[in-house]
Amino acid sequence: MSRALALRLEPYLYAAPSLLLIAAIMLVPLVTGLSYAFHDLILLDPLSGDFVGLDHFREMLDDDGFWTALRNTVVWTAVSVALQFGFGLILALLLDRPFPGRGLVQALVFLPWAVPGFLSGLTWAWLFNPVIGPLPHWLHGLGLLATPENILSDPHLALWGPIAANVWWGIPFFAITLLAALQSIPKDIYEAAAMDGAGPLLRFRRVTLPLLAPTIAITVMLRTVWVANFAELIVVMTKGGPADATQILSSYIFTLAFQRLDFGYASAVAAVLLVLLLAYAAAVMVLRHAMTERA
Amino acid sequence: MNKTATHIIGARLLHALALAAFVAFALFPLFWLLKVSLTPDDLMYGEGVRLWPSRVTLDHYGSVLRHSQFPLFFRNSLIVSAATGLLATAAASAAGYAFSRFRFRGKAWVMGVMLVSQMFPLVIIVAPIFRLLSPLGLTNSLSGLVVVYTAFNTPFAAFLMQSFFEAIPKDLEEAAMMDGATRFQALRRVILPLTLPGLAATGGFVFTAAWSELLFSLMLNSSAAVSTFPAGLLGFVSKFSVDFGQMMAAGVLALLPVGAFFLLIQRYLVQGLTAGAVKG
Amino acid sequence: MATITLSNLSKDYGGGPVLRGIDLEIREGEFVALMGPSGCGKSTLLRLIAGLEEPSGGEIRIDGRRVNEVAPKDRDLAMVFQSYALYPHMTVRENMSFALKQRRLPQAEITRAVEGAAAKLGLTNLLERKPKALSGGQRQRVAMGRAIVRNPKAFLFDEPLSNLDARLREQMRYEIRKLHRELGATSVYVTHDQVEAMTMADRIVALNDGAIQQVGAPQELYDQPANLFVAGFLGSPPMNFVDATLAPDGALVAEGQTLARVSPPAGLAAGTTLTLGLRPERLALTDPTKGSAVRVDVVETTGTGRVVHLALGPQRLKLFTMDPRPLAPGDVVGLVVPPGAPLLFDPVSGARLS
Numbered sequence: 001m002s003r004a005l006a007l008r009l010e011p012y013l014y015a016a017p018s019l020l021l022i023a024a025i026m027l028v029p030l031v032t033g034l035s036y037a038f039h040d041l042i043l044l045d046p047l048s049g050d051f052v053g054l055d056h057f058r059e060m061l062d063d064d065g066f067w068t069a070l071r072n073t074v075v076w077t078a079v080s081v082a083l084q085f086g087f088g089l090i091l092a093l094l095l096d097r098p099f100p101g102r103g104l105v106q107a108l109v110f111l112p113w114a115v116p117g118f119l120s121g122l123t124w125a126w127l128f129n130p131v132i133g134p135l136p137h138w139l140h141g142l143g144l145l146a147t148p149e150n151i152l153s154d155p156h157l158a159l160w161g162p163i164a165a166n167v168w169w170g171i172p173f174f175a176i177t178l179l180a181a182l183q184s185i186p187k188d189i190y191e192a193a194a195m196d197g198a199g200p201l202l203r204f205r206r207v208t209l210p211l212l213a214p215t216i217a218i219t220v221m222l223r224t225v226w227v228a229n230f231a232e233l234i235v236v237m238t239k240g241g242p243a244d245a246t247q248i249l250s251s252y253i254f255t256l257a258f259q260r261l262d263f264g265y266a267s268a269v270a271a272v273l274l275v276l277l278l279a280y281a282a283a284v285m286v287l288r289h290a291m292t293e294r295a
Numbered sequence: 296m297n298k299t300a301t302h303i304i305g306a307r308l309l310h311a312l313a314l315a316a317f318v319a320f321a322l323f324p325l326f327w328l329l330k331v332s333l334t335p336d337d338l339m340y341g342e343g344v345r346l347w348p349s350r351v352t353l354d355h356y357g358s359v360l361r362h363s364q365f366p367l368f369f370r371n372s373l374i375v376s377a378a379t380g381l382l383a384t385a386a387a388s389a390a391g392y393a394f395s396r397f398r399f400r401g402k403a404w405v406m407g408v409m410l411v412s413q414m415f416p417l418v419i420i421v422a423p424i425f426r427l428l429s430p431l432g433l434t435n436s437l438s439g440l441v442v443v444y445t446a447f448n449t450p451f452a453a454f455l456m457q458s459f460f461e462a463i464p465k466d467l468e469e470a471a472m473m474d475g476a477t478r479f480q481a482l483r484r485v486i487l488p489l490t491l492p493g494l495a496a497t498g499g500f501v502f503t504a505a506w507s508e509l510l511f512s513l514m515l516n517s518s519a520a521v522s523t524f525p526a527g528l529l530g531f532v533s534k535f536s537v538d539f540g541q542m543m544a545a546g547v548l549a550l551l552p553v554g555a556f557f558l559l560i561q562r563y564l565v566q567g568l569t570a571g572a573v574k575g
Numbered sequence: 576m577a578t579i580t581l582s583n584l585s586k587d588y589g590g591g592p593v594l595r596g597i598d599l600e601i602r603e604g605e606f607v608a609l610m611g612p613s614g615c616g617k618s619t620l621l622r623l624i625a626g627l628e629e630p631s632g633g634e635i636r637i638d639g640r641r642v643n644e645v646a647p648k649d650r651d652l653a654m655v656f657q658s659y660a661l662y663p664h665m666t667v668r669e670n671m672s673f674a675l676k677q678r679r680l681p682q683a684e685i686t687r688a689v690e691g692a693a694a695k696l697g698l699t700n701l702l703e704r705k706p707k708a709l710s711g712g713q714r715q716r717v718a719m720g721r722a723i724v725r726n727p728k729a730f731l732f733d734e735p736l737s738n739l740d741a742r743l744r745e746q747m748r749y750e751i752r753k754l755h756r757e758l759g760a761t762s763v764y765v766t767h768d769q770v771e772a773m774t775m776a777d778r779i780v781a782l783n784d785g786a787i788q789q790v791g792a793p794q795e796l797y798d799q800p801a802n803l804f805v806a807g808f809l810g811s812p813p814m815n816f817v818d819a820t821l822a823p824d825g826a827l828v829a830e831g832q833t834l835a836r837v838s839p840p841a842g843l844a845a846g847t848t849l850t851l852g853l854r855p856e857r858l859a860l861t862d863p864t865k866g867s868a869v870r871v872d873v874v875e876t877t878g879t880g881r882v883v884h885l886a887l888g889p890q891r892l893k894l895f896t897m898d899p900r901p902l903a904p905g906d907v908v909g910l911v912v913p914p915g916a917p918l919l920f921d922p923v924s925g926a927r928l929s
Binding site: 010028036253 | 310311313314317318320321322324325327328331339340344346385386387389390392393394396397399402405408409411412413414415416417418419420421422423424426427442443445446447449450453478503506507509510514525528529532539542543546549550553554556557558561562
């Protein structure tokens with residue numbers, strides 16, 4: 001083999017194992033999964049499997065469960081990400097200045113991130129359980145709950161349970177990311193701004209935020225997509241209930257597929273979710289591009 | 296002068312208080328998990344919401360370790376997570392190296408595909424993967440989980456490794472290549488030893504992710520002999536949903552390896568994560 | 576020791592040529608400097624020779640053998656990097672042994688070679704240290720040691736001194752030159768620093784915009800630059816360029832004053848506009864009545880003498896003098912351009928006319 005050819009092939013050889021694996025285990029199954037969206041596919045039903053075109057999508061329009069889940073997805077994602085981001089940013093700013101014991105504090109506040117998702121779901125479910133958890137009693141004491149009940153069994157409040165777990169679990173992700181970005185801002189920029197008479201707040205608004213903006217845009221985008229897909233907490237804590245009040249699209253897909261065994265319809269809902277997320281991601285990228293162009 | 300000093304002390308105090316609040320919030324649920332796991336059954340309901348029980352016991356741990364299948368689940372999870380960590384880190388290092396060091400046709404596409412692979416609801420591929428792995432004998436098997444988890448974790452791990460490679464000057468491997476090494480030898484003898492913290496962070500990250508995965512473990516492996524800890528714990532919870540002490544003892548046990556891993560590597564994640572996430 | 580021959584070599588990354596039509600023969604044992612401003616392609620040229628980049632066209636031969644398809648590791652060339660590129664996780668000894676181990680030489684031979692090279696560079700006491708524990712100058716020496724221990728066909732230097740402070744740089748210049756004399760190895764040395772190129776090289780290759788401007792001995796480039804680029808790049812303070820007109824009698828007239836007289840080069844019509852190249856140190860001062868009248872603008876003391884900035888109408892000149900006469904800004908003095916001092920350039924093409 002000639003050296004020129006070998007050199008041209010080299011990068012592909014390095015990337016090949018990952019690519020083959022991802023193609024075989026993720027992309028091909030994704031295409032197969034999407035194709036189910038156009039088939040009547042019910043597990044254990046030998047009569048199913050016919051091509052049904054857009055029937056599932058038409059069905060979706062009249063499916064209250066779908067619309068509830070879509071609404072919940074927006075609330076779940078927006079509230080979770082906003083709180084994770086807000087607290088994550090504050091935490092990152094607190095950790096960005098040196099103080100004795102910073103390494104230990106950093107390790108401790110980032111610890112929830114290492115907790116497996118299902119376990120943080122279980123833990124928070126237990127915290128909300130009035131028998132062994134303190135939260136209902138505290139909320140009652142604060143006057144937020146009329147009686148110390150489990151909010152997870154109240155259709156109007158239940159979604160806040162998984163959101164609380166999600167915020168607790170997701171703050172470290174933002175804090176780690178933003179802290180790393182903060183630490184990459186050269187200190188002399190701050191010194192220059194301070195020399196120019198900018199106080200801490202102004203420095204934050206005029207220096208920190210603009211420099212963090214690209215990182216923020218990408219991280220928030222990736223995280224939003226990820227949180228929207230993240231069904232585990234809901235499945236573990238409420239199973240979508242009570243009475244489907246806490247279903248988000250991804251947990252709804254899970255329920256459709258593995259409790260009703262309706263893979264065709266589940267895949268159609270998943271396809272809609274995928275399209276929504278891709279559109280959202282594309283919009284963010286376009287926006288970010290426009291913003292960096294202008295700057 | 297005095298006013299400034301008061302000002303500074305006030306700011307420090309505020310800073311410390313705010314951090315203390317974050318630490319408390321981060322640790323409280325874990326503390327509670329530990330507390331309930333140590334509370335004797337007879338005090339469970341009477342002292343359910345006290346901050347610390349009047350008596351503690353290791354009974355729950357004893358019964359979890361002796362009379363349940365958790366040791367088996369633990370072992371399964373350890374095997375799957377360690378194998379996934381090694382394989383995904385190896386594959387991701389190669390890909391991350393290619394992203395960091397080469398310009399090649401289709402690179403943007405390859406990276407785009409890897410990004411998109413992180414964005415879709417994984418639920419949609421459970422059934423296709425089951426159909427793919429079943430004829431190969433990879434369902435109800437630990438190897439099947441390793442294959443699936445490796446694929447899931449490789450993209451992010453590749454971006455993470457890429458950012459660690461970016462931090463190492465190209466000059467070093469060029470020097471090695473001038474010194475008589477092939478690119479691969481240069482990678483093995485010069486670059487990888489310098490990326491050890493990055494490799495550890497990536498491996499730890501993947502280990503944690505594999506250790507935590509529930510959905511596919513539940514769906515691909517139905518036999519208890521090949522259940523991982525998350526699936527086992529969830530099964531336990533739905534079967535014995537009132538035995539809080541044992542459930543939480545099992546939870547604490549599930550937390551130990553990842554918690555320890557995390558405390559070791561979190562420092563390096565701060566270095567690698569942004570770049571990984573941002574470039575991704 | 577080897578000859579390196581480049582024929583019609585070019586490199587294009589896809590955004591226009593970085594190097595074009597490079598023809599060069601580097602002789603056995605020769606010390607050649609590739610000199611030019613940043614972005615001129617000198618480092619790319621070195622990397623092509625090293626094999627770290629693939630040429631887009633043309634040929635590279637080492638000792639007559641075509642090496643375009645030969646991997647860097649098989650070219651038997653040693654390179655000293657600007658960053659030194661010392662392996663941070665290895666001691667000095669391991670750094671210097673790396674190439675020899677790669678060749679699977681017997682351990683005893685490796686030890687002998689490493690210790691020999693270390694002694695030559697004064698690194699004997701540092702052999703067990705890691706690069707982190709070395710000063711900049713010591714790191715530079717280790718980088719040199721890593722190269723010489725291999726006894727390669729040729730040394731490639733990529734701006735090896737640019738991270739050192741001025742004093743160390745001067746000392747290393749001398750040491751590299753001395754090493755070259757001892758080893759007699761073919762060396763290619765990339766630099767943007769004209770002093771390094773002038774003081775170290777047997778021959779200088781002046782590069783600009785990806786093309787060779789001139790090849791020759793340092794003094795030759797200094798005295799007979801092929802064009803404005805080479806003329807302006809060498810020398811500190813740099814050569815003055817003055818717009819002048821050639822009178823029929825050979826007088827060179829600028830701003831209404833005759834600066835010098837030349838026997839007009841053949842084919843150059845009277846009235847032609849020329850660019851006059853004047854080395855600052857070849858100009859002299861006199862009374863305003865005896866030379867061309869110029870006004871003193873700024874006087875800089877260098878210690879060995881003074882650099883005097885002069886205004887000739889709207890044009891500016893620099894002059895280096897050891898003349899102790901008092902000078903103050905605003906003074907009008909006489910400028911003397913000795914015969915033979917002016918170089919004539921075509922103002923459009925930049926080529927020297929003579």
